Amino acid sequence: MISDNEKFNMQVKPNSAFLDELKAKLPEFFDCEGNFDLDKFKGQLEEHNINELKDGYQLNFIGKDYARRQAGERPSTVIVPDQEQNNVEGKDSKNLFFTGDNLEVLRHLQNNYAGKIDVIYIDPPYNTGNDDFVYPDTFEYSDEKIKEMFGIDDEQIKRLKSIQGKSSHSSWLTFMYPRLMLAKKLLSNNGIIFISLDDNEQANLRNLLNFLMGENNFIASMIVKRKSGPNNVGIIPSIHDYLLVYARDILQLGEDIGLPLKRKGYSNPDNDPRGPWTTMPLSANHVGPHFKITNPKNGKTYLPSAGRYWVFNEKEVEKRIKDGRIIFGKSGETAPVQKVFLSDRIAAGKKQKIGTIIENEGINNRGTKELEELLGNSKVFDTPKPSSLIKFILKIINNKNAIVLDFFAGSSTTADAVMQLNAEDGGNRKFIMVQLPEKTYTVNSDGKEVPTKGGKAAYEAGFKSIDEISRERIRRAVAKIKADNDLTLPKDFDGSFKHYRVVNPTKQTLEDIEDFDPDNTTLFTDMVDSFSSKGLDVAGDATGEQTILTTWLAKDGYSFDTDIKKIDFDGYEASLVEDSRLYIINNGWSSENTKALLNKIGTHQITVQTIVLFGYSFNIADLRELEIGLKQLDGNINLLKRY
Structure with a gap:
């Protein structure tokens, strides 16, 4: 592992x-x-x-090769299920919340969520120099290893390390590159990513996204008004942020972006049984049919204006005049126009086009008031985005079943917006939130907890870390949604989440792994227990087996709600996933268990294609006995040993 x-x-x-x-x-x-x-x-x-x-043109910055390398690495963490949340409140939920470094979470999701995410929205650190860079993004290798990996000298290493901890453009790009590279792989073919940011890194992010996503997949750089008016800061005070929008593959996207059509502009003055309608020109400036159209009422004829052509041929025009879909103005005496019905446009999936300026949905004080209403304190989180902005984004993508990822979850505005919109339109959208457990306090030399500069209000409100605020916001948002929509809430409304912590093994566990000898005939350490919640010193009450299994299921491409059956082999329980893949993790496997396993397979009581075992739980003798027994069975069972 x-x-x-x-x-x-x-x-x-x-x-x-x-x-x-x-x-x-x-x-x-x-x-x-x-x-x-x-x-x-x-x-x-x-x-x-x-x-x-x-x-x-090329995009270059100090740390680029290091960032590229990070994008290719596998996770060095484990996924610890929060059994206290997942077996009670979140038992039936399809929503996910991950506490941990988002780079590691994105690495874990590469196998089971690749190509499945419909919408990514993130509001990353803006790199303003205001202590908003808290992610553990250090160069974890020795100088000698860095020299070997990148072929650089001492002076270049010094330059590379100089960007760490600074609000430099290179530092920010080194931070964002691997995260966006991995995020791109999670997007579905018609998926879209939306990124909020300000002027500090807007130009650099645009270049980075052109490099990673492809310049042809650029959709828009939207202006989001965040203040109603300017203050006195700066020569020309800024009152807006940006929202960069890119497609995974713009050719797969189609013309389906936009808000639902409004009835404004449609009417039914002639009581047409087909419902409200409006008119559109019958000619266009592309080359097409050019002939006289005769008004059957008065015999007057019309040609398209100079340089324009009719959009239909003569036969189609005649048909539409008889059908009342081409009229000669509302009076019946003017040039021909198309009669376009609202019902037809809705049925065809037509959308109301949006512009690149978002006037009202992104005003910051809306988000502040929203959070204060839910948590009772507006200062527990700085400048949260309003849910109206995220709802606007979700509305324009026109997918009520979208999987929505936010790997800079903050106060979980995105999760709130997903649930609000599902309650409003009966949608079945799912969210995946990722938030670093950034502490709201430090511990001084006397061992006393002292609130951080920006975390005082949150700490005094009982929140020891930002991810706690995120999860509590979801719970209180659910309560409000249920109270506001008591009679109209969909029966399948998902108002909870499953919670997982993504953490590093302890130093002792890593030392035990380093010292492990697979050729030993006896096992001295219960390696499984070191991956339990207790062994990792985190909350959640997960056993080591549950942590290892959850981590492996993600690695093997299974969802977090996949079907798992416990199978007994003469007193030893193993996990059978989707009736094909058997996971053997705990200590204590013996010859009797091997015999029971071979018997169940040989008598077709279970069907197994692959057996995955935790190598640290097996001594060499029991492992060889299992290998020999499986080879003697009819069929080809794949045995994977993981360490």
């Missing part, structure tokens, strides 16, 4: 993530050993005379 991933990470290069993506898209440029054939690839480019790869 952790050991396997650490070994993999030691081999990761800055281009590993890119090569993995390239291999998935262009496997023909890789040989049988998985090596990229650069000459073959260059040959393809040269045939098309693409020389701009040498001389064209």
Whole structure:
């Protein structure tokens, strides 16, 4: 598990993530050993005379290779289920909340959520220099290892490390690059990412997104008004933020972006049984039919204006005149126009186009008042985004079943907005929130807890970390939604979440992993228990087996609510997932358990394609006995040993 991933990470290069993506898209440029054939690839480019790869625009910053390497690494953490939340309040919920570093969470989600996220909204640190950079994004390798990984000298290492902890552009880009790279892989083919930010990094983020997402997938740079008017700060005080919008694949997106059509502009003065209508021009400036249209009422004829053409041919025009879909003005005496019915446009999925300026939905004091109403204190969280902004975003994507990810959850405005909108329109959207457990206090030399500068109000309100605020906001938002929509709330309304903590193993566990010898005939350490909530010193009451299994299920592509059955093998319980994959994790496996397993498989009591076992729980003798027994069975069962 952790050991396997650490070994993999030691081999990761800055281009590993890119090569993995390239291999998935262009496997023909890789040989049988998985090596990229650069000459073959260059040959393809040269045939098309693409020389701009040498001389064209590139995005460069100090730390870029380090950021690229981070994007290719596997998680070095485990996923600890909060059994106290998940077995009670969140038992039937499909919503997810992760407490932990979002880079690690994004790494964990690469297998079970790749290509499944419809909307990503994030409001990342704005890099203003105001202590808003709290993520544990340090260079964790020794200087010698960094030299080896990147081929750089002492002076370059000094430059690289100099960006840490500063509000430099390079530091911010190094921080954002791997997170956005991994987020892109989670988006569905028609998925969209929305990112809020201000002028500090807007230009740099635009360049980074062009580089990672592709400039052709840019949709808009929207202006979000956050204040009703200017204050006295700066020469020209800023009253807006930006909302950058990019598609995963703009060709898959279609024309489905926009708000639901409004009835404004539609009427039914002639009591047409087809309902309210409006008129549209019958001509356009693209080349098309050009003929005379005759008004059957008075015989008057019309041609399109100079440089314009009719949008229908003669036969279709005649049909539509008889059907009353082409009229000669409301008086019947003017140039022909189309009669367009509101019902037809709704049925065709037409949307009300939006502009790039958001006037009212993003006003900051709305978010502050909203949080104060829920938590009773407006100062527990600085400048929370209003739920109206997130609801606006969710409305324009036109997907009531969207999976929505926010990996800078903050006060969980996004989760609140998802649930509000589901209550309003009967949608079945799901949210995934990720929030770092940033503490609201420090511990002084006397061991006394002292609130941080910005965390005083939250600490005094009983919140020891930001993620606690996030989860409590969701709970109180649910209570308000239920109170406000008591009679109209959908029966399948999901008003809760499953909670997971993404944490590092303890130093002692890592030392035990380092010292473990798989050839030993006896086991001296219960490695499983070191991954329990107690062993990891976190809340939640999870056993070590539950933590390991949850982490592996994500690794193997299973959802967090996948079907798990406990199977007894002569007193030893293992986990069978979706009737095909068996996980053997706990200590205590013996010859009797092997015999029981082989009997159940051989007599077709269970069907197993793959067995995954926790290597630290097996001595060499029991492991070999199991391997030999499986080989003797009919069928081909894959045995995976993980460390």
